[in-house]
Amino acid sequence: MARRVVRERLSRELIVDVAMSLADDEGLEAVTMRRVATALHCEAMSLYHHVPGKDALLAALTDRVVGLVVEVSVQVTASTWIETVRERCLMAREVLLQHPWGPSVLTSSTQMPPSAWVLYExxxxTLASAGFDDDLAHRAVHALGSMLFGFSTELFEPDGGAEPPDEATMAVIAAQMPHLARLAAAVVHETDGALSGCDTRAEFVFTLGLVLDGLEQERARRAGGPSSSV
Known part of the structure; x- marks a missing residue:
């Protein structure tokens, strides 16, 4: 359960602390103004003096988790730009594994959290120091996307609570979509380091590697020299 706070001065920071604790312990759906107020031993209306409503609270949570990502990732400096960016993304992922609700609030956010600007800067x-021109640096930001924050996005996330198809249904699927059926039977997702059904560490690392290697090849091509990714 979220930690109970007694006789502490109510503040926006304290409210976000408790909301994060609730999200960590019970999931994002547990974060409501009423639940936060209960944990703080106050009336829900008291929270509105510091946080206008649930949307504002979720925005504050988004900014908080991105701030944690920034804190660990910007300290990373390696011998090459690829290793620097790769390690920053992996460090960001370690933060989100501690706060697995993070991808949900980040992908549903309609505005960039203020703390994210530091990450992009x-x-x-790093890219400018490696010789990226502004155009390629801009493309790199888009290509890396959510991986900068430690996760990859899926257009449709499988429902983990759904029952698997029965044998007869699988036979029909196999007959109509043989490639998909073969892949489903052959590929087993790992469970360690997973933030969702499809976003596992192994797949994250693989995709990140492809993006970084591709960017390095394009950087070297524009510079007229060999790739320095190895």
Whole structure:
């Protein structure tokens, strides 16, 4: 359960602390103004003096988790830009594994959290030092996407609570969609380091590697020299 706070001065920071604790312990659906107020031993209306409503609370949670990502990732500096960016993304992922609701609030956010600007500034500085021109640096930001924050996005996330198809249904699927059926039977997702059914660490690392290697090849092509990714 979220930690219970007694006789502490109510503040926006304290409210976000408790909301994060609730999200960590019970999932994002547990974060309501009423639940936070209960944990703080106050009336829900008291929270509105510091946080206008649930949307604002979720925005504050988004900014908080991105701030944690920034805190660990911007300290990373390696011998090459690829290793620097790769390690930053993996460090960001370690943060989200501690707060697995993070991808949900990030992908549903309609505005960039203020803390995210620092992350992008450090990325662009790293790319500029590696010889990226502004155009390629801009493309790199888009290509890396959510991986900068430690996760990859799926257009349709499988419902983990759904029952698997029965044998007869699988036979029909196999007859109509043989490639998909073969893949489903052959590929087993790992469970360690997973943030969702499809976003596992192994797949994250593989995709990140493809993006970074591709960007390095394009950087070297524009510079007229060999790739330095190895």
């Amino acid at each position: 450090h990325l662009l500085a």
